[in-house]
Amino acid sequence: MAQNLDGYHRALDLFEGLLAGAPRDSWDAPTPCGRWTARDLAGHVTGGQHLIRALASGEPAPDTTEAPARFVPGDVLMAWRTARKQSAASLTPDALRRLVPVSGLGELPLVDFLGGYVLEPLVHAWDLAVATGQPTRLDRDLVHHAFATAQLIAAPLRADGRLAPPLRAPQGADEQTRLLSFLGRPQPASTAPHP
Template sequence: MTWNALDAYDNGLSFFSEIVEAVPADRWAAPSPCDGWTALDVLGHVGEAASVGARILRGGELDFTRHDPPSSAVEGDPAAWWSARATEARDALTGATDLDREVDSPAGRRTVRDGLSFPAVDLYLHGWDIAAATGRTVGFPDDAIVFINGVFDGVPDEVTRRPGVFAAAVSVPEGGDATTRLIGWAGRDPEWAAD
């Protein structure tokens, strides 16, 4: 299946941005569903990935330096910091029209389509993580669910079930909605709640 990774990434930026803007200032230190990470760590991780993605799209020099903890990447107001990363990513998207162009990425040479697909997925899943960390419930838009399922359709478990990608799938209640099923597939407990 072929999908428009540019649209999926742009839509993911909007989804993630709406969640970030709704986080109360006192909730950034809350634990998240990502083991050992706070909501601010999740934000730092996604923001760093967005900056790398923008450099990939522009064909710029890649810097794979990662902050540990990821929250140390965030400077000043978290929402303002993220807004700058999202603007940088959107600006880079406007110049990217050839989805089959090969670019350097942290995973080696890839097409723009492949290079943006996983970061687009991350925007939705980590958006859910931040929402859960701050006591909110969010659902994924239907087009995001179709996109995410398409990205991983036919990808073997040994590729996705490893550190830094996804934990083992979590059982979800029968009859759960599409977001609940996807969250469980991605190794997250859909019932997870901060303290």
Template sequence: MPLPTDPAGRHRAIAETFTERARGVSDWNAPAPVEGWATRDVVRHLVEWFPAFLKGGTGIELPAGPSVEEDPVGAWTTHADAVQALLDDPETEAKVLSNPHTGDVPLPQAIDQFYTADVFMHTWDLARSSGQPDRLDSDFANQLFGGMEQFDEMLRSSGQYGPRVPVPETADITDKLVGFIGRDPSWTPPA
């Protein structure tokens, strides 16, 4: 079933998948596909960067949850629920996120474009580091890959993505997308 295309619906679906993977993690200290990260750092990244970005661009503060060190699943679900509540609030439609790098963007679109897409891609990291199913929704992965590929040089220079990892032309879209953002699609946790 394809992902919804509205920001609230897409976030709900992507966050639910991430939550399922988080609940399936048995070792939060296991290495993750991002160099220097443990599995818990995937959650830490998402629950730390977005609240600061949101507050800086809108003044909106998300409620704090438990610490990622003590309760990664609780930290994630508190955060994801707060983002979903924001997207479900009809007043959010009229809000704008202002950022010197992005300009003024309607808040639902900003969340969808910058944050929900990040959750989607990091779902692969969490799944791969914990040995769970890691294939991403192919339609949305294609959409992201096509959009990002045209800004390859700019994205690389931002420091947010590692060097592109080459994949065979016949690779599936999940492998193409994770290779594009600097992950080795054949990465597996050390035994």
């Protein structure tokens, strides 16, 4: 079992950096995630830290998609950091061995789930960057890893209506653009790859 959570922590660091860099007046900005604002999106990813803590302890998992802004009342960055700290504290060796349900894949040890979970904060980091006018270039190694995960889990998520249909990536697109297109995210002109 892989115990290296470096990619997971790097993806969380990337998301946290974008939260910290978001202008204070940007939390009502629309995101590429349908009807969600930047605050909703931040709440969804923050809720994911509560979800991981619940999986680690065997508690009922919270719904992170219904009214996600409830996870980040007031100071968004402080709510995120608190949730992240609590989640990290729950990741004991025993918790990392705990089997957790994974849609379409059965059960996996939590440590392996976290390896694939990189996709969630990474792609939502891009969403947040677009919404708040920040740089949208993602870590290439994390993109590569996340794309492999996306290809494994996309079918059941699409069947449940939780993932948009794929878009056609431009010819010669880089891997980040191909990943985002696969996940149904249209590329704003300002983030399209340069020729």
